[in-house]
Amino acid sequence: MNQPVSNAAEFTVSELSGALKRTIEDAFGHVRLRGEISGFRGPHSSGHCYFSLKDQNARIDAVIWRGIYGRLRIKPQEGLEVVATGRITTFAGKSSYQIIIDTIEPAGVGALMALLDERKRKLEAQGLFAPERKRPLPYLPRVIGVVTSPTGAVIRDILHRLQDRFPRHVLVWPVRVQGETSGEEVAAGVRGFNALEPGGAIPRPDVIIVARGGGSIEDLWGFNDEDLVHAVAGSAIPVISAVGHETDWTLIDLVADRRAPTPTGAAEMVVPVRLDLLATVHDLAHRHEDAMLRRLERLRADLRSAARALPTPDEILSTKRQRLDLAGARLPAALRANARGLERRFSQIGQRLERASPRLAAARARAALDAVGERPRQALSALTTRLRPxxxxxxxxxxxxxxxxxxxxxxxxxxxxxxxxxYSHEATLERGFVLVTDGDGALVRDGVTLRTHDPVILTFHDGARAAQITDGADPGSGAKPPAPDDADTGAQSTKAASRKQAGTKDAMTKPAMTKPATTKPAARKPAIGQGSLFDL
The missing domain is CATH 1.20.5 (Single alpha-helices involved in coiled-coils or other helix-helix interfaces)
Structure with missing residues (x-):
């Protein structure tokens, strides 16, 4: 059965996908799409983000390229309702359509407040809002740094208020206080003031004021930036937050060292009133002067009272003067009595010295020596004559x-x-024995340890000779050496008889002292066997 022929055009899958892509992109182009973020798990390893936007009836895939994601002021988060701006396109690999997002904005104040609360809890868990981190403000700063817009009314209000209260040197760091880059610029201003060197060409501020006028939550959103919060928390200079009105609050208000309800209130916090300070100083000076005068008057009265109780100089010196007169009257008599006492002592000492004169003692000793000197010499001479034999x-x-x-x-x-x-081996060698050592210098005690062609050293009583084993049975083979002839037997018998005549002393020599039997010195006839010192 033949099928009917159709005149419909035939497309490939790629051609159809391309046609759909062009149709959708031409029909929609850039759109603003409102929905809730679903399936967001953070950036992919490539840096791109893939998730979905959904409402109660439908969903659409969404893509944010890596370069766009880094510039987003509001980062996508799971469950956040946003308004996304981008272009609709198709993805042929899945036969689906998707939106490539360029910007994201929260969908209403409720979404922003939810995002703000979540960010607040995150930063609070890091300890950035702890009260113990707050630092006191300087009482009278020399230099004040202000981070704000240079063209707004805020900087004029701050300067006017400072001029009224206490004029100070003010440095302004110009920034945008609204828009996507406002948070980044304010953070750069705080870090820039901290980077100034103390005593440099540009003076470093003693306190920093971050100021902006009032506005909606969207207008103030830049002051909720996480990077700005970290910059204020890491500032070495105290920071005053003066953002918005009394009812407005941002994250920078929580991390700053002091929060001012308005920029004018920040100026009032940072410096005292100069006139009030002068009045206070004058009042304290007058009080100090009055106190000193009262103190001096009281000390003067005490001095006068003490002076009336003191004696006069004549009263103090009269007793001393009378004692001096009495001592002067007794002095001549005392001097004469003292002279007479000293004269008596000198006379007594002279008499004692005369009796104990060395000359008299030497004369008496010389006389005693002359009286007894002859008797010891006579006794010593008699004793010498008696003891000499x-x-x-x-x-x-x-x-x-x-x-x-x-x-x-x-x-x-x-x-x-x-x-x-x-007992020494030299005596044994003199009797005709030989000391045998192998090529390594080790002592040869038994003939069975030697083989044919082994080098040995023969030590005689008059020197040593090198030799080599030339004949005789191999000890390792187990064969017996050939029997000696009659001449050798007679020679050995003669040697045995000489050993017996040698006596017990030859039998006690070392076992290594043997006659050369199986060795052949250079000019001797080879022997068959070798006797032992103990084979007598």
Whole structure:
């Protein structure tokens, strides 16, 4: 059965998607769309944002590119009702349409207040609104910094109020106080004043006033910026917030060190009234002068009272003068009595010195020495004559005993040295034995440890010679060496007989002292076996 032929145009999927895209973009272009943000999870890893805008009946996908998101004054948040401005387009990969957003504004005051409350709770959790962070204002600042618009009425009100109360040096940081960039500019002004160096070309303010006139919540929204709140919290200079009227409030009011109801109120807070201050100073000066005068008058009266109670100089000196006269009258008699006492003491001392004169003592000692000097010499001469024979006899006996002791110790030393000589290996080598060591210098105690062609060193009593094992059975193979001939047997018998005649001393020598039997020195006939010192 043949199907009917249609004259409808045939499109590919891509062609149809492109046609729909052009139709929708041409028909709508830029639109303002009101809805609630849904499915927002923050920026993607690429920096773009993907979410949806919905109302009670429908929803549309939304995209914010990375560059646009960084410039947005109001960031998208889940559940926030906004008015988005952008262009409608299609996404062929999903066969869906979407809005590419350029700007976002909160949909009404209720949305802004909800966003403001949420931001307030967030910053309060960071401790930025804590009362202990507030710093006192300087009593009389030398320089006042004002962050506000240079063309508005606010700066004129502040300057006029300062001129009336107490003229001060004012620095103005010009900013926009309304619009998308107002919060960023005010934050830059606060940081800029803090960046000034004390004592520099531009004086650093002692206090900062952030001021703006009244307005709606949308007009004051720049002063709720998070970056501005952090800038005020990090300021090293005290900050006064004077934004709006008495009933208006922003986040900067909560973080500032002091909040003023109006910009004029901020000027009144920052400086005192000069005339009142002068009057107070004058009043205090007068009170201080009156107090000093009363104090001086009271001290003068006390001095006069004390002066009346004091004695006169004549009364003070009369007693002293009378005592001086009495002492002057007694002085001559006292001096004469003192002179006589000293003369008596000198006479007594002279008599004692005369009796204890060294010359008299020396004469008496010399006479006593002359009387007894002859008797000790006679007694000493008799004692020497009596003891001389005994001392000569004792000296002779001592010399004899010393010589006998030396001869006895010399004989004992010679006998022990002869015994030590007979026990040494040098004596054994002199009797015809040989000390055998291998190529490493290790002592050879048994012949079975040597193999053919092993190098050995033969130590004789008159020197050492190098040798090499040339014949005889290999100890490692287990075969026995060939039997010696009659001549060798006779030679060994003769050697055995000489060993027996050597006595016990030869049997006590070291086992390593052996006759060369299996070695061949350079000019000797090779031997078959090797005897041991203990095979006697």
């Amino acid at each position: 005994r001392l000569d006899d004792l000296g002779a006996r001592l010399r004899y005993l010393h010589a006998a002791g030396l001869r006895e110790r010399r004989a004992l030393l010679e006998s022990r040295f002869s015994l030590l000589r007979s």
